[in-house]
Amino acid sequence: AQSVTQPDIHITVSEGASLELRCNYSYGATPYLFWYVQSPGQGLQLLLKYFSGDTLVQGIKGFEAEFKRSQSSFNLRKPSVHWSDAAEYFCAVGAMEYGNKLVFGAGTILRVKS
């Protein structure tokens, strides 16, 4: 069965500090990997995606993520967090073999303290 695990329900970081949000997946097919962000009361915005090639991908708002096949991980990072980054972050996995549906992790709520 396909599954995505985001081990951290909440993370609090200070503004200007670095950030890493963890994501692990279990998938029987070649996965495509995504990070989405959801601000309160808003929809889902795509931060970045991995299909193939370079395992370090750059996204919007200064975020990056690294795909590590051996660890089945796709962790999201940002070197310096801004207060506006406070939101909920979702890791998602998809595969054409499963009808292109996305399987989401439970989300990580990021709080930024000034």
Next chain:
Amino acid sequence: DTAVSQTPKYLVTQMGNDKSIKCEQNLGHDTMYWYKQDSKKFLKIMFSYNNKELIINETVPNRFSPKSPDKAHLNLHINSLELGDSAVYFCASSPTGTGRETEAFFGQGTRLTVV
């Protein structure tokens, strides 16, 4: 010029009523989806359509019936609403034939509250 738009954004209704949520995308995508986000923010796919044909139906109760009049529209009709149907429903679309079929573009969501 919204890419994926849903209406209404908020919907409050009584148990037992029937309601519809509409979704339109102007991205030229062939595949559209409905996802449900429950009160714990967990997101799960409900349906997907490819060019008006149902592709995925993830064990959703029969009270939920998607309808795709054309590939740019995917509506969700819900009969006999129950309290447990309260959630945020997201419409999404993705391109086909590009190798990026899993890349979904989401609408802003419809918050359904059943009272």
